[in-house]
Amino acid sequence: MTPAISVSKLSKHYKVPEREGGMKAAVASLFNRKYRTVKAVDDISFSIEPGEIVGFLGPNGAGKTTTLKVLSGLLHPTEGMVNVIGYEPTKRSHDYLRQVALVMGNRNQLSWDLPAIDSFELQRAIYSIPASEFKKTRDDFIDLLELKDLVNKPIRNLSLGERMKMEIVGALLHRPKVLFLDEPTIGLDVTMQRRIRAFIKEYNQRWGATVLLTSHYMADVEALCKRVIVIHHGQTLFDGELSRLVTQFSSFKTLGVTLPNPEADLSQYGEVLTRDGARVTLRVAKSKTSQVTANLLSDLQVDDLTVEDTPIDDVIDSVFTSTEEAK
Amino acid sequence: MKRYIDFYLASMKISILEQIQYSVANYFYMIGMITEPVIYLVVWTTIAKQQGGSAGGYTVGAFAAYYIIWTLVRNMNIVFTPYGWEWRIREGRLSMELMRPIHPIHGDVAFFAGWKFVVILLWLPLAAILSWIFRPTFDIRWMEVIVFALAIWGAYLIRTMLLSLLGMITFWTTRVSAIFELYFGLELILSGRLVPMTIMPAWVQSLSNYLPFKWTFFFPIEVLVGNMTDAQLWSGICMQALWVGSGILILNLIWGFAIKQYSAVGG
Numbered sequence: 001m002t003p004a005i006s007v008s009k010l011s012k013h014y015k016v017p018e019r020e021g022g023m024k025a026a027v028a029s030l031f032n033r034k035y036r037t038v039k040a041v042d043d044i045s046f047s048i049e050p051g052e053i054v055g056f057l058g059p060n061g062a063g064k065t066t067t068l069k070v071l072s073g074l075l076h077p078t079e080g081m082v083n084v085i086g087y088e089p090t091k092r093s094h095d096y097l098r099q100v101a102l103v104m105g106n107r108n109q110l111s112w113d114l115p116a117i118d119s120f121e122l123q124r125a126i127y128s129i130p131a132s133e134f135k136k137t138r139d140d141f142i143d144l145l146e147l148k149d150l151v152n153k154p155i156r157n158l159s160l161g162e163r164m165k166m167e168i169v170g171a172l173l174h175r176p177k178v179l180f181l182d183e184p185t186i187g188l189d190v191t192m193q194r195r196i197r198a199f200i201k202e203y204n205q206r207w208g209a210t211v212l213l214t215s216h217y218m219a220d221v222e223a224l225c226k227r228v229i230v231i232h233h234g235q236t237l238f239d240g241e242l243s244r245l246v247t248q249f250s251s252f253k254t255l256g257v258t259l260p261n262p263e264a265d266l267s268q269y270g271e272v273l274t275r276d277g278a279r280v281t282l283r284v285a286k287s288k289t290s291q292v293t294a295n296l297l298s299d300l301q302v303d304d305l306t307v308e309d310t311p312i313d314d315v316i317d318s319v320f321t322s323t324e325e326a327k
Numbered sequence: 328m329k330r331y332i333d334f335y336l337a338s339m340k341i342s343i344l345e346q347i348q349y350s351v352a353n354y355f356y357m358i359g360m361i362t363e364p365v366i367y368l369v370v371w372t373t374i375a376k377q378q379g380g381s382a383g384g385y386t387v388g389a390f391a392a393y394y395i396i397w398t399l400v401r402n403m404n405i406v407f408t409p410y411g412w413e414w415r416i417r418e419g420r421l422s423m424e425l426m427r428p429i430h431p432i433h434g435d436v437a438f439f440a441g442w443k444f445v446v447i448l449l450w451l452p453l454a455a456i457l458s459w460i461f462r463p464t465f466d467i468r469w470m471e472v473i474v475f476a477l478a479i480w481g482a483y484l485i486r487t488m489l490l491s492l493l494g495m496i497t498f499w500t501t502r503v504s505a506i507f508e509l510y511f512g513l514e515l516i517l518s519g520r521l522v523p524m525t526i527m528p529a530w531v532q533s534l535s536n537y538l539p540f541k542w543t544f545f546f547p548i549e550v551l552v553g554n555m556t557d558a559q560l561w562s563g564i565c566m567q568a569l570w571v572g573s574g575i576l577i578l579n580l581i582w583g584f585a586i587k588q589y590s591a592v593g594g
Binding site for chain 2: 127
């Protein structure tokens with residue numbers, strides 16, 4: 001099968017002016033300006049199959065948004081080849097732009113002063129969506145995101161989460177085949193995040209759309225993505241199944257123990273992470289999990305015991321930390 | 328073509344709806360805007376009266392007519408400014424516009440065109456009040472009305488091209504206010520915005536013939552206020568068309584370079 005997204009040896013470098021602080025350096029920079037090359041993305045390659053949802057992870061400044069902007073045709077790569085559904089994004093052909101969407105969590109494109117229902121009409125005209133198809137898609141999306149009572153209110157009167165839902169509807173009315181989602185749930189409460197996640201999943205299943213998602217909320221990634229690509233300092237650290245990321249980068253398990261005696265010292269069993277009343281969480285080496293579990297049950301009176309993989313946030317954190325330490 | 332007509336109509340509708348939301352604010356904005364021509368008008372009518380009833384070939388009534396029509400032409404000339412370009416790049420809005428399968432400048436032209444329809448409606452009572460106070464003299468023919476209706480849109484398009492070209496400098500640097508101020512200074516002198524071009528020194532008038540500015544202010548006003556022949560009226564429209572066409576060509580050429588330079592700094 002031809003990949004929906006294919007990226008080969010992509011690099012995006014910026015030349016940025018720099019100078020030291022102070023008046024002397026400011027005056028000197030007028031005559032002798034110095035530049036530094038920033039490698040926002042440095043030689044990354046990957047491909048994504050049609051219909052896949054892939055999480056694109058990395059700390060701030062890792063190069064995630066730059067990559068999304070190259071893929072969506074906003075930025076020209078310094079080097080490398082990019083192909084999305086058979087198009088070269090930098091050519092920005094109208095046919096290509098009609099089949100993709102870039103949703104940025106903190107950017108609005110709907111009119112602030114008007115009800116979303118008016119702005120959706122503009123989207124229809126921009127993408128030349130046939131009237132019947134437009135009405136059906138719009139009404140479906142409104143139902144899916146439970147927006148019926150809100151579409152006639154001016155956008156400025158909506159909450160952040162409600163606005164984000166409207167933005168997503170506006171961005172997807174033309175039923176794009178490829179979605180680039182940059183922090184689509186940023187700043188939203190848990191319920192709203194869950195709604196948006198469910199909607200993205202539904203959209204992916206219903207239309208077979210390919211989705212590349214960046215998010216700092218691991219709940220988004222866990223709920224939507226089987227596969228993740230982790231980048232740091234513009235380079236790929238990991239590309240594979242989310243479960244393999246946990247296996248590969250986490251050598252610990254988390255044990256939750258509830259004891260009738262909250263004062264018990266558990267430090268001999270593992271690293272005590274938290275203590276909340278009678279509930280204690282321990283970090284234990286994966287290889288010792290069975291032994292420690294058996295010891296806990298035999299040595300102490302235990303009301304409840306759970307064994308879990310390390311939370312994905314901690315795994316990702318350990319990936320970035322280990323890379324920093326290796327430098 | 329049908330696609331563009333549909334887009335223009337939808338975009339103009341959105342613009343009109345937005346302006347209606349803020350009709351009171353718009354009205355105060357327009358009232359504020361007439362301060363400038365009223366100052367020019369008072370100064371020139373005073374000079375004209377002191378010189379026996381006319382100055383530079385304009386009677387007191389002709390000055391009143393010039394500056395009252397000026398208020399409409401000025402409003403028609405409001406376009407997306409270079410400051411707006413700075414703002415939309417910094418705020419990341421241009422990135423969202425570039426994701427659409429339609430050139431962002433079509434969006435600008437359509438949005439401000441919709442705004443003009445509201446402006447014209449709001450202008451009518453203001454023009455009536457100004458006419459009642461300053462007693463303009465008009466001698467208008469039907470042909471002049473038809474040409475004026477075209478010329479104000481020609482002026483709008485020429486100024487859109489000019490300011491879009493200036494605005495596109497922000498693809499290379501986001502701090503270009505000084506260049507914009509220089510442009511506005513030149514426009515003030517060479518367009519007929521400050522005074523009718525016929526009052527300007529001969530060399531300024533000659534210079535203005537080779538530049539687009541006078542076709543955005545002086546020409547549309549003179550269509551109604553002056554005494555041009557039909558041939559002069561239509562050759563003026565042709566000149567406007569020429570400037571619009573040249574603007575589109577240059578804009579497309581520079582856009583090709585600019586878009587490669589775009590760094591999407593604001594998002």
